[in-house]
Amino acid sequence: MKSRPQTRARSIRIVALGGGTGLSTVLRGLKEYVASRKNESIPRPISDLVAVVTVTDDGGSSGRLRREYRVLPPGDIRNCMVALSKDEHLLGKLFQYRFPLGGGLSGHSFGNLFLTALTNVTGDFPEAVRVSSRVLAIRGRIYPSTAQNVTLEAELENGQLVAGETNISRSKKAIRSVRLVPRRVRAVPEVLEALREADLILIGPGSLYTSIIPNLLIDKVVDAIVGSRATCVYIANLMTQPGETQNYSVADHVRAIYEHTRQRIFDFVVVNRKPVPGALLRKYRDQGAEPVHPSLAELGRMGIRFITGDFLHHNKVLRHDQARLARLLLREFVHHQRTNHTGGKPRRARRRRAT
Numbered sequence: 001m002k003s004r005p006q007t008r009a010r011s012i013r014i015v016a017l018g019g020g021t022g023l024s025t026v027l028r029g030l031k032e033y034v035a036s037r038k039n040e041s042i043p044r045p046i047s048d049l050v051a052v053v054t055v056t057d058d059g060g061s062s063g064r065l066r067r068e069y070r071v072l073p074p075g076d077i078r079n080c081m082v083a084l085s086k087d088e089h090l091l092g093k094l095f096q097y098r099f100p101l102g103g104g105l106s107g108h109s110f111g112n113l114f115l116t117a118l119t120n121v122t123g124d125f126p127e128a129v130r131v132s133s134r135v136l137a138i139r140g141r142i143y144p145s146t147a148q149n150v151t152l153e154a155e156l157e158n159g160q161l162v163a164g165e166t167n168i169s170r171s172k173k174a175i176r177s178v179r180l181v182p183r184r185v186r187a188v189p190e191v192l193e194a195l196r197e198a199d200l201i202l203i204g205p206g207s208l209y210t211s212i213i214p215n216l217l218i219d220k221v222v223d224a225i226v227g228s229r230a231t232c233v234y235i236a237n238l239m240t241q242p243g244e245t246q247n248y249s250v251a252d253h254v255r256a257i258y259e260h261t262r263q264r265i266f267d268f269v270v271v272n273r274k275p276v277p278g279a280l281l282r283k284y285r286d287q288g289a290e291p292v293h294p295s296l297a298e299l300g301r302m303g304i305r306f307i308t309g310d311f312l313h314h315n316k317v318l319r320h321d322q323a324r325l326a327r328l329l330l331r332e333f334v335h336h337q338r339t340n341h342t343g344g345k346p347r348r349a350r351r352r353r354a355t
Helices: 020-033 060-069 075-084 088-096 110-122 125-136 165-171 189-197 208-216 221-227 250-261 278-286 296-301 322-333
Strands: 012-018 046-053 141-144 151-156 161-163 175-181 200-203 231-235 268-272 305-309 312-314 318-320
Touching: 012 020, 012 189, 012 208, 020 046, 020 075, 020 208, 020 318, 020 322, 046 075, 046 189, 060 075, 060 110, 075 088, 075 110, 075 125, 075 141, 088 110, 088 125, 110 125, 125 141, 141 189, 151 165, 151 208, 161 165, 165 208, 175 208, 175 250, 189 221, 200 208, 200 322, 208 221, 208 250, 231 250, 231 322, 250 268, 250 296, 268 296, 268 322, 296 305, 305 322, 318 322
Parallel strands: 012 046, 012 200, 046 141, 200 231, 231 268, 268 305
Antiparallel strands: 151 161, 151 175, 312 318
């Protein structure tokens, strides 16, 4: 009996936007499915994987280098480079190595210093990222969302204005809105091109007001998403953040994004339904965090399809399980094998302005 020939899935272009550990987790899972530029016997479904990283960080090593050398904050970019690197155990460890001692070196990571030095040599931060990516042999491309030096500013629910990502995160107060200073910020051209050519756009997980929304406030980024043929997917956070998203449901996260973008950009939302283990739940509650409520019925009323599953990985901290998440994204949006856990209204031909 002859065996049936295997059907090869079409290759797709994926763009992931975010910052912090959330974006790195998504990239680390997807990189295993990125086609190599060299000939290889194993077909891989992702022809192009692009990471778009927020650049508003002003704390720690990144903040110090930003102030002293007038460079974009390298920390989140460095983490994404390591996540996509071919050999995380060698060069990855080197780029993540943090100097424990030394007046000027203490607290800096080698990767941050490397990117800063390359920026001064090349005169261009995006070019420094490209050169560093070749050193790490990454599977994908990484771009800062903008090459401009920008500051994040938040208006709290009490009307107070807070400037700087670090101060916003420390305030522990409810946030009404965020904006960039200066207000008009140009996107890196390759970011807009990648969004326009994408088949799948992933947003999240990550801090709502300090990692996710800042990327969407940059000129023409939302227009490029809306004008793209891509399916746009929001990967919902596992836990709320004290002050910033306290008591937020998944629908509240989506609503906050829509209020800032003025566009209904999402076609699907990926939601974790696995309960958080009791001991870890108590630990997070002591810090003022709770599991993000799925609010599936509300998502359905908003016209957004949702996909649920067990995406929880936990040791001492909660993270999305990178392997399960990557498999789900490929099954749903590459192989189109829809699960039974989808809801909401059918996708509209054109996305509408938020009301």
